[in-house]
Amino acid sequence: MTEHVRIAVEEGVLRITLARPDKKNALTQAMYTALGAALTRADGDASVRVVLLEAEGDAFTAGNDLGDFAAVAAGKLDRKAMTTHAFLGALAHARKPIVAAVNGLAVGIGVTMLLHCDLVFVAEDAKLSTPFVNLALVPEAASSVLLQARIGYARAYAMFALGEPIDGRTAASIGLANASLPASEVRGAALAAAKKLATKPLGALQATKQLMRDGAAIAAVMAKESEIFGTRLQSPETAEALRAFAERRAPDFTKFAG
Secondary structure (H helix, E strand, C coil): CCEEEEEEECCCCEEEEEECCCCCCEHHHHHHHHHHHHHHHHHHHHCCCEEEEEEEECCCEECCCCHHHHHHCCCCCCHHHCCHHHHHHHHCCCCCCCEHHHHHHHHEEHHHHHHHHCEEEEEECCCCCCCHHHHHCCCCCHHHHHHHHHCCCCHHHHHHHHHHCEEEEHHHHHHCCCCEEEHHHHCCCCCCCCHEEEEEEEEHHHHHHHHHHCCCHHHHHHHHHHHHHHHHCHHHHHHEEEEEEEECCCCCCCCCCC
């Protein structure tokens, strides 16, 4: 585990808390490994009936630590050494219910992981965005399929291609979340829902989830996305996007033919 991912079990609920608030809970490779291990533990631990994903501070997660992307783009980090797959694979194959409490920023994987959660509670003033194209990348976590299935092609394409955030109220109204609440109430509502699920017949919950989600198909989409993501990560367009981010300027993609 890592100091930036806290784990606790409470009344059958495995609470996974992102605890890197000073960096808006941006996910490091160690955090991805810890998240994957926690989800794998949940499926194999009879004392765990439900998983709750939550975060400390004023952000759910700012997404992947861009330092890792920059290192891969610069050839300083082998793409195969990245451990994102540990978390994504565990999400794809998770059998027990997952509840999420989303506050503040949810960027990139901070949104796409919600597509693997069974109940999502979001702060009314939360800002959810999937700015993959802004970084010259492509969607991940099977979101290229799951997001449009959830909210429709037009809305999903706009979220990916334009990268503009939506607030929590909008997320709930279009079906990306179950409910939007005042920020102070989100974690409590999510925990209450998780504890309620923990009293339900687990076999029936798992069978229902299995009927509604095809883990193998989801994993196959993830693999396809990952291959393209890896290629894009080493593209001149992504290098420009990351340079521009570091230099606090707007990127210029017009010099690339695509």
